[in-house]
Structures are given as C-alpha cells and as structure tokens.
Amino acid sequence: GYNPEFPVICELIDVFLSRSAEMDKIVSHFEIECIQEVQKKISAQKEKDNVLTFDDILQKVDENLSKDLQNKLSALYPVALVDEFQDTDPIQYSIFKSIFKGSSSSLFMIGDPKQAIYSFRGADLFTYFQATEDVPDERKYSLDHNYRSNKEMISSVNEIFANKETPFVGQNPKFRAAKYPENKKTPQLKLNGNPCVPFSIVDCEFDGKKEECSDVICEYVSEQISELLSKDFRIDDRLVQPKDIAVLVRKGVEAQAIQSALIAKNIKSSVKARESVFNSKESKDLLIILKAVADNSNPGLVRAALVTSLIGFNAKDIIDLEKNDKRWIEIIRVFLQAEDSFTEKGLISGFKVLDSFFKIRENLAKKEQPERRLTNIEHILELLSKEEQKNNASIYTLIRYLSKKSKKNSNVTDDELIRLESDSDLVTISTLHSSKGLEYPIVLIPFLWDDFESSGSKGLKLTEYHDKENRLCIDLSKNPDEEIVLQSRRESLADAIRLNYVAFTRAKYACIVPFANYKGIYNSSLLGTLCEPEIIFDKSFKPKDKKQLLEESFSVLNESENIEFLTSKDKLIASIDVEEIKRELNNDFSHGLAVQENKRGDLFDFKRVLSFSSISMNHEPDNHKD
Numbered sequence: 001g002y003n004p005e006f007p008v009i010c011e012l013i014d015v016f017l018s019r020s021a022e023m024d025k026i027v028s029h030f031e032i033e034c035i036q037e038v039q040k041k042i043s044a045q046k047e048k049d050n051v052l053t054f055d056d057i058l059q060k061v062d063e064n065l066s067k068d069l070q071n072k073l074s075a076l077y078p079v080a081l082v083d084e085f086q087d088t089d090p091i092q093y094s095i096f097k098s099i100f101k102g103s104s105s106s107l108f109m110i111g112d113p114k115q116a117i118y119s120f121r122g123a124d125l126f127t128y129f130q131a132t133e134d135v136p137d138e139r140k141y142s143l144d145h146n147y148r149s150n151k152e153m154i155s156s157v158n159e160i161f162a163n164k165e166t167p168f169v170g171q172n173p174k175f176r177a178a179k180y181p182e183n184k185k186t187p188q189l190k191l192n193g194n195p196c197v198p199f200s201i202v203d204c205e206f207d208g209k210k211e212e213c214s215d216v217i218c219e220y221v222s223e224q225i226s227e228l229l230s231k232d233f234r235i236d237d238r239l240v241q242p243k244d245i246a247v248l249v250r251k252g253v254e255a256q257a258i259q260s261a262l263i264a265k266n267i268k269s270s271v272k273a274r275e276s277v278f279n280s281k282e283s284k285d286l287l288i289i290l291k292a293v294a295d296n297s298n299p300g301l302v303r304a305a306l307v308t309s310l311i312g313f314n315a316k317d318i319i320d321l322e323k324n325d326k327r328w329i330e331i332i333r334v335f336l337q338a339e340d341s342f343t344e345k346g347l348i349s350g351f352k353v354l355d356s357f358f359k360i361r362e363n364l365a366k367k368e369q370p371e372r373r374l375t376n377i378e379h380i381l382e383l384l385s386k387e388e389q390k391n392n393a394s395i396y397t398l399i400r401y402l403s404k405k406s407k408k409n410s411n412v413t414d415d416e417l418i419r420l421e422s423d424s425d426l427v428t429i430s431t432l433h434s435s436k437g438l439e440y441p442i443v444l445i446p447f448l449w450d451d452f453e454s455s456g457s458k459g460l461k462l463t464e465y466h467d468k469e470n471r472l473c474i475d476l477s478k479n480p481d482e483e484i485v486l487q488s489r490r491e492s493l494a495d496a497i498r499l500n501y502v503a504f505t506r507a508k509y510a511c512i513v514p515f516a517n518y519k520g521i522y523n524s525s526l527l528g529t530l531c532e533p534e535i536i537f538d539k540s541f542k543p544k545d546k547k548q549l550l551e552e553s554f555s556v557l558n559e560s561e562n563i564e565f566l567t568s569k570d571k572l573i574a575s576i577d578v579e580e581i582k583r584e585l586n587n588d589f590s591h592g593l594a595v596q597e598n599k600r601g602d603l604f605d606f607k608r609v610l611s612f613s614s615i616s617m618n619h620e621p622d623n624h625k626d
Contacts, residue, residue: 024478031476058091065098074103085111085131087123093131109135113173117433117499119491126470129172146178148439149508151186154178156199156511156562157504160529168501169494169533187236189442189509196233197564198507201530201554202514204568210450213516214254217446218261220514220568221247225427226265228442235441235509242268246428246440248503254447255429262427263368269427271372273434276412277383277419278405282364282376285310287402293342293350294395296335306331310377311354312363334358342395347388350395351381379419432499435506443507444514445500451520452496452528453489463488486537493533496525514568522546530557 046052052060082088082096100107109131116125132140146154158177161167167175180186189196206216225245227233233240247269249255255271262269277283285308292298292305306313306321313321321328334357342350355361364373384398391397405416428440463475465488475484504511515526522543528536530553535541541549554565 027478028476058095062091062094062098065095070099071103073099074105078105079108080105081108081110083110085109086113086116086125086128087111087118087121088127089122089124090127090130093127097134114168114175114498114501115436116173117436117495117502119495124472125173126466126472130470142176144176144179145181146505147181147184149505150188150198151180152188152195152562153198153507153509153511154180156560157501159557159560159563160199160504161501164532166533167529168497169490169528187509189240190234192232193234196510197562198510199504199563200510200512200566201557201563202512202566202568202570204514204516207517210518210520213449213518214257214447217449217514217516218257221258221444221446222261222265222267224444224512224514225262225267229267240442242425242427244441245444246430246435246442246506247444247446248430248432248435248506250432250447250450252431255431258429258446259369267427268425269429271418272428272430273418274412274431275418276405276416277376277379278402278416280376280380280418281309282373283380283402283406286377286380287399287406289354290395290399290402293335293338293354294399296332296339302332302335305335309367309373310360310363311358339395347385347395347398348381375419383416432503436502438506439508440506441508442510442512443503444512445503446514448500448503448513448526448529449515449518449521449524451523452493452525453523454520465491489537493525493528493536497529497533500525500529519543521550530554 046056077099080096080100096107096109099105111128113125113128116123116128119125149157161175162177164175189198202220204213204216204220206213208216225247228240228245229242235244247255247258249258252271252273252275255273259269259271288301288308289305289310292301295301303318303321305311307315307318321331334353338350338353341353351360360377361374364370364377367373380402384402387393387401388398393401430438432445461476461478463477463480463484465473465475465484467473480488513526515521521527523536527546527550531546531549535546535549557563558565
C-alpha cells in the first residue's frame with residue numbers, strides 16, 4: 001500500500017548523495033594537505049640529518065645552475081652523449097638543456113621512444129617529445145638497422161606494427177620499420193632442416209577462469225620448450241640448448257608458475273627479475289627461526305620454526321614431539337646453543353649449530369629447485385652477516401632488519417637482487433622490464449592476453465595523466481572526470497604496447513606468443529597491439545565485435561611468410577617427422593597399386609601443417625598458406 005514516508009526517504013537519499021560528492025572533494029583536499037605536510041616533515045628531517053636523495057640533488061642542481069657554472073660544465077665536457085634518453089624526466093632535460101644550449105659543445109640525445117617502459121620509475125616520454133621539438137630537423141638522425149635479430153624476425157615485427165594509424169596510441173611515437181644489415185649473415189631456427197616461421201601466435205583453445213587459463217598457458221609453454229629441446233630444432237647447425245630460450249612474463253607470480261611447469265618436465269630454469277632475495281620463502285622461514293632462537297622459551301615459536309621448509313618437520317613430527325619429552329628437551333637445548341653461539345661468535349656460527357643438528361642444507365637439497373633455495377639461503381646469510389658486522393648488530397637488531405626488508409614495499413638494492421643459482425645451461429625466465437637491452441635466440445611471451453589494467457596494487461588510489469601542456473598530473477578524487485580517466489587509460493595502454501614491442505624485439509630467431517580465450521583479452525595489450533589500439537576505448541565495440549576484429553587480424557597476419565597463427569594442436573601436428581610420412585606413403589602405394597610417379601620435389605616441403613578445423617572455422621581457404 002501507500003507509504004507516506006517513502007518520499008521523505010527519497011529526499012534523504014538525494015541529500016546523502018549530494019553530501020557524499022562534497023565529502024569526496026573534502027577527502028581529496030585532505031589527502032593533498034597530508035601529502036604536503038609529509039613532504040615538509042621529510043624535508044626537515046633530511047636537513048636535520050644532512051641527507052640528500054638523488055632526486056634532491058637533481059632538483060638543487062636545476063634550481064642553482066648559474067650561467068657561470070653552465071659555461072664551466074659545457075667547456076669541461078665538449079661532447080656529451082645521453083643514452084636511453086626516452087627514460088629521462090623534465091628536470092634532467094632542463095639541466096642538459098641549460099648546460100649545452102647556446103654553447104659550442106655538443107649534446108647527443110640517443111633514444112627510442114618505442115622502448116619507453118619505465119614511467120613507473122619517473123621516466124617521462126613526453127620529455128623526449130619536447131626534446132625532438134627543440135632540435136632542428138637537420139640535426140635529427142635515425143639508426144635504421146637492427147643488428148640483433150635475423151631478417152625474417154625483423155620483417156615479422158615490422159608487419160605487426162607498420163599497418164596501423166596509431167600503433168602506440170596517439171600520434172606519437174611513430175613507427176618506422178627497421179632494416180636488416182645487407183652484409184650480415186642470416187642464421188635461422190630450423191626443424192628437421194627446414195626454416196621455422198619466426199613469429200607464432202598460438203591459440204591454446206581454452207576458455208575459462210583466469211587461474212585455469214594460466215595453468216593451460218604454463219602447460220603449453222613447458223610442452224613447447226620440451227619439444228624445442230628434444231626434437232631436431234637447430235640454430236644453424238647446432239641443436240637448440242636451454243640457454244637459447246627465454247620466457248618473458250609481467251609479474252613474479254607468473255614467473256613462479258612457469259618455473260613450476262618446467263620443473264614438472266625436468267627442465268631447469270633460472271628466474272631473472274628485479275626481485276629481492278628478502279622476499280623469498282627462505283627469508284621468511286629464516287626470520288621465524290631467528291625469532292625462535294631469540295625467544296627459545298616460547299614453545300609456540302619453536303614449533304613454528306620446526307615446521308619451516310628449512311627444518312622440515314611435518315604435522316606428525318610435531319604430534320610425536322608432544323609425546324617425547326626427551327626429544328623436545330634436546331631440541332630446546334640446540335636452540336639455546338644456537339643463541340649462545342650467536343651472541344659469542346655471530347650469526348654464521350649460530351646458524352651452523354642449527355644446520356649441524358637439523359641438516360638444513362641437506363633438507364633444501366632434497367626439495368624442489370634445490371640450487372635456487374640453497375643459493376637464496378647463502379645469499380641471505382651473507383647480507384645479514386654484512387649488516388651484523390657493519391652495525392655490530394645483535395640478534396634482535398637482525399630480526400628487525402630482516403622483518404623490515406621482507407616487506408614487499410621495501411626498496412631493493414642491487415646486492416639484494418636474487419642471484420643466478422649457477423652458470424649451467426638454463427632456460428631464462430625474466431620479467432618484460434628486466435629483459436630490456438638483452439637478446440635471446442628464442443622468446444616465448446605467454447601472458448599478453450590478460451587485461452592490461454589488471455593490478456593487485458593496494459593503497460592510495462590515484463589517477464596519473466598528462467594534461468594538454470604535457471605536464472604530469474595526479475588526480476586524487478574518487479570519481480575523476482571521464483576525460484581524465486580516458487587519458488590515463490590511454491597512457492597505460494601505450495605503456496603496455498611499448499612493453500610488447502620491447503618483448504618482441506628481444507628475439508633473434510623466433511618469438512612465440514600463446515594466448516587463452518579469457519574475457520580479459522578484449523581489454524588486453526595483445527588486442528591493442530594486433531588491432532588498432534583505440535578500439536579498446538570505443539564503447540560501441542562489444543566483446544563479440546572485438547573478437548571478430550582480433551580474428552580478422554590473425555587472418556591478415558597469417559598471410560605473411562614470417563607470421564603464423566596456430567592452435568596448440570597445430571604446433572604438435574607440425575612437428576611430425578616428414579620423412580616418416582614419406583616412408584609410410586611409399587609402403588602403402590607399393591602393394592599392387594598402379595600409380596603414376598609424382599616427380600614434384602616440393603610436395604613435402606610444408607611451410608606449416610594445419611588441422612582441418614582451424615582451416616574451416618571462420619576462414620576462407622584462400623586466406624591460408626598452403
């Protein structure tokens with residue numbers, strides 16, 4: 001029936017919504033004031049401690065670079081070269097410009113805007129564009145030749161990026177096709193003596209949840225690497241080796257998943273990423289053990305130490321220990337001895353007591369990835385020992401130090417980076433960012449199908465974007481203007497596509513990009529790279545429209561001699577021994593059948609082998625290579 005109070009409720013809701021919008025503005029202003037206050041206090045504390053950060057030095061140089069000092073510096077350095085210029089920022093460029101503009105000295109700014117991938121570290125691509133405007137055209141030069149990859153690999157990457165109006169989102173940077181040096185030898189990846197198509201896009205034909213898709217992708221990657229190492233794949237005349245292969249991922253969790261899949265196939269690998277050893281399982285376990293040593297009268301801490309992977313007790317061992325007072329006393333005595341040894345002789349001596357009794361290194365040697373885990377524990381002990389000697393640290397100080405370093409937001413120094421476990425022949429697993437500047441004969445890039453905006457980041461939500469004057473801005477409001485959000489998203493996608501370009505160009509002879517039919521693919525950097533990137537932001541395109549455009553892109557690229565679109569089944573079929581097929585056919589036709597001899601020599605020189613389903617599904621026969 002009629003509720004006379006209902007209209008009042010509606011009015012109250014309207015009031016609440018209007019006040020809520022006002023509160024959002026107040027919260028944003030409060031956050032800005034907090035940031036400013038924190039900046040003031042940090043500056044005061046640094047001045048008190050007589051400390052300058054690298055950013056402080058740059059700022060002070062820029063603010064205090066007098067004309068006299070500019071002249072002295074330009075005279076001191078008649079020629080200056082700034083490499084990787086696309087990774088500079090406005091303050092750095094301001095300093096270079098002040099010193100060299102108008103002087104008789106020369107400044108060379110060398111960079112590739114297509115490889116600008118470090119915006120999260122403060123690099124500002126718009127600074128590069130500003131510099132290009134400041135330099136006259138007659139002083140601009142291009143390095144057109146690619147000396148890393150073979151001719152076919154270069155052509156494949158050119159074809160992916162060249163036929164789009166705005167391949168990197170927006171008018172800049174432009175794409176200029178790379179050239180192959182004419183006088184350079186052209187090695188190739190070959191299977192059974194036949195050249196392989198250098199760029200493969202592989203549909204793993206799986207549609208499911210993200211975690212399930214990741215599992216399928218990891219299985220495909222491990223299977224493909226197994227084939228590369230077990231079949232007659234050669235680079236020139238030598239067989240492919242594990243060290244020829246790199247898997248490039250976006251996140252550490254993806255690297256771990258790939259490594260686990262490779263372990264299941266007995267393929268050794270090494271993860272190359274800017275990951276701190278303090279974020280490892282061994283670091284967390286060692287922290288628990290040190291706490292138990294420092295407080296060995298606490299049975300809960302001791303039991304927690306016992307069940308770490310370093311010592312290796314299981315649930316049954318702990319239950320049995322409850323019934324065995326003699327064994328418990330023996331263990332407590334070991335922790336007491338470790339504490340005494342730590343106090344008298346230091347960390348390494350205390351750890352030796354534990355290692356001698358619990359056989360820590362032997363335990364690690366029996367687990368998965370033994371080299372990796374042993375390398376990590378030795379590395380952590382080395383770093384803790386340095387801290388101990390530097391500051392005469394007690395066990396309690398080291399516990400605080402290790403606890404602080406184990407937090408994920410802790411700054412990672414070079415000496416904390418995870419080390420290679422050995423110099424042996426290993427498959428490399430690297431993050432996309434860490435691969436910059438490196439090269440690998442064969443590259444697999446398995447996770448480009450995920451939503452480019454997917455992020456596990458937590459904390460203060462903000463929107464970064466560049467305004468019409470190309471100034472970096474941050475919007476702290478809960479609901480920024482749609483125009484600001486769109487600009488921020490476009491810049492994020494541009495970053496992701498440039499990262500894809502860097503990944504593709506790491507390959508010397510072959511690049512393999514598998515994908516799954518996860519819903520995020522329609523908002524992925526893979527879609528933005530293979531199709532016109534702007535369709536991601538066009539609301540008139542539904543997922544089915546984007547799917548059709550992606551399939552059309554696959555079809556167009558598949559017409560190239562240097563790019564192939566396959567399914568995971570096709571890859572398996574393509575590796576059939578052609579000579580064996582010849583023998584079988586000859587045997588079949590030799591039993592009393594009168595046939596005319598076929599003298600075509602190219603009958604079995606397949607460029608590729610396709611399943612019937614992949615030919616017939618949504619494609620015309622003449623769109624495919626025979």
